[in-house]
Amino acid sequence: MESTYPELTRITRANAVLAVAALILTYLLITRIFLFRRLSHIPGPKLASWTALYLVRHQLSGRVARHVVSLSKRYGPICRIAPNWVIISSPSEVRRVWQARGPWYRGRWYEIFRFDQPIETVMSLRKNTDHAALRSKLVPGYSGKDVENIHSVIDARVADFVSLIERKYLSSKDGGFKPMDLAIKSQFFTLDVISDLAIGTCFNCLQEDSDTYGQISSITGSLPLILAMAIVPTSLLLLQNPIARALLPKDKVEGLMRQQALAQKNAARRFGESKEVRRDMMGSFVAHGLSWENVWLETFGQIGAGTDTTATAIRMTMFFLMSSPGAYNRLQTEIDTGIQEGRISSPVTDEESRKLVYLQAVIKEGLRMWPPVQGLNPKICDTEQVVCGKRIPAGTNVCWDALSVMQDKEVFGDDAEVFRPERWLDEAGVDPDRKKVMEQVQGLVFGTPSRWECLGKQIALFELNKVFVEVSSCSTV
Template structure:
């Protein structure tokens, strides 16, 4: 039995693959695939060997180790070095499991000394930057692009936590090493290469090798590779540095120098871009929802008044603020930061999904936006309404798919949630925030993840 399909099939596989690339890049794939799922159900065919699934129970089931699903070749396009995979790029389940074991304690923060203090240090620097350069007054209008500035924070925060030193984006008020610019340029190409694997093979051939980033580059991805390698080199050898940061934890749990070089770079990318995307989307939805804005500021003011919120707010305090956690959950539900298909390959012997027989080797992708967008409006109150615990549990399980599931769950979820809570509390306790261009608040388009810019805002000092 073959699953439903929105397309009439031909034998010209190349054309179909280009159609997939068009969905992924040109048509903003999250919305396009959502339309397919809405029209054809929770399992639909989008390529000669490709299905899209929007059933959360099926997605969680695929993430269990015993079922035998594995990552598709799509993930290979995210290897920084063709000779050395990372936890993100490997399609070998044994390598993935080994790297996950070695990095788990570091990503969870259990082995990281002064984890929260490192984040607080960069959050204070971020607040100081706003107050010093971007605070508007009745006589001085100082709009700024929050999309860019919040990524300065996430970059400096993750590098401080990961390596005990930070890039200095906040201090310099600049995109150090052109990191943000480079990722925005490379991400679309990586997604296209994932959809069209022959492009990945071609890009790594001797013809194109001279044009690839190298450690000798002064800026961009090559510079990032060199920075990561320099950091790792200091942690190995006879005079090695031993630190109780994330990288130190990885090494203590057996990560080799060869593994650490690309894994360190992955730390920066994984711990920066998606967290910044989430915070941008939350700020946008809060500022365009007067009810939510008022309620959030009210619980923050009450918490400060009652001595339940420190300065800066602690992670434990933030997680205990009644309305804040629903705002975060609703923000992640309404704008899931992962828009990519993230295909997994069906195991030997195939599978049965919702009554359909799925042959071995079939790629089954995820339409996360279909799962999370059962409600179109932004409403944090939905997480507080009623006493239907079963309904709330199902909502939570669906929203948690933003962080993956099972063996593919996000290792850095704890740090991301900590940063989101702290940032929202500190911004809305200190500032009144409004959009500069409410009819066109930002630019956002999907290339597997979202590239966002021009979220211009006006911050003024709150009067208590």
């Protein structure tokens, strides 16, 4: 039925729309002011107190880790980086927040590690008890207890690495100068190792001298966006929505999709009537009761967690060595002498490598100078806490400033920003108590001794222990 007073109806509707808009605006304003006030006693950039877009912008730039160092220098050991986020750079406070039996647990940032799947993985599980339960089923596989091929796989892939260099990248007077992108070749090496160990199919990047599965280009292209989405966890809903997923740029995710399909196929072979039983990582996960979905998701996540991290350790340590001739020569001499004296076999074993004191110092120092994991990795607590002397309300994301922690002058000395492996040697004469603190802080590189300590730590160290020795023994022309 038509209204007798159409004008009046229009005005009433317009008023109703205005009222609703005003209500929404007032709500948004009040929540903003509330969010602003609860951490207003923490110093930090003004914009960061009002909107997470400040942090998102820096995360998208790919240089957030460097940026937070400048914030820590300017604002001190605790700094606000978003309305509900703070970052800390005090090594002892990071250790306290990360302590194994503490009340802290993972913030929603970790949900991004579920990507588009409804099923949790060890990297995405936030509740401490659930995480510990899943983790205990994975430990035997990661520690090598159930797995017989870890060293043979790493040895074979190191041999591929050396062979690639000798085949294509040795400069000579006759052959000319043959530059090699060490950053990418290091990642070929770690990707070949982890694909072989985790999925049971080596990607053969080193043999082909290419990113065979497009995994590296996929991750490089999408990681800044993924990490920016992690800051606003509701954006994860987009990834889980099939329509939004269809809109994702195909070239950015193609490599990940191929890798996912392979992980699913290989995991499927371990189930059913004619299942394949093997003493490898997948075999260990199956033996400890993981379902098909859990198995392929864990192995898929393993490639993400274990490739760029170890490759960063290799490329950055090589970079520091190349720019420190004293350290480079000392390491080369240690390796050459070890080979001459028969203390280093071909290929070097992990046990032999652990006895090379200078090599161990180089590895430790390389990881300290440029920790491969420099993500925000926020932890939260359900009760109010005091961190770096400031009141932290329940539910606040507390992140770590990895670079500032690892280059803390009180812990590592005035030359903390310099690559100096000697600081780890007995000859440095460091007081044993101070050395213990140095070791404890450096341990945070792998999340030691938190409940989230890197599961792949041993595998990463096996790789590092072998790769420098073998690559340094490449034939020279």
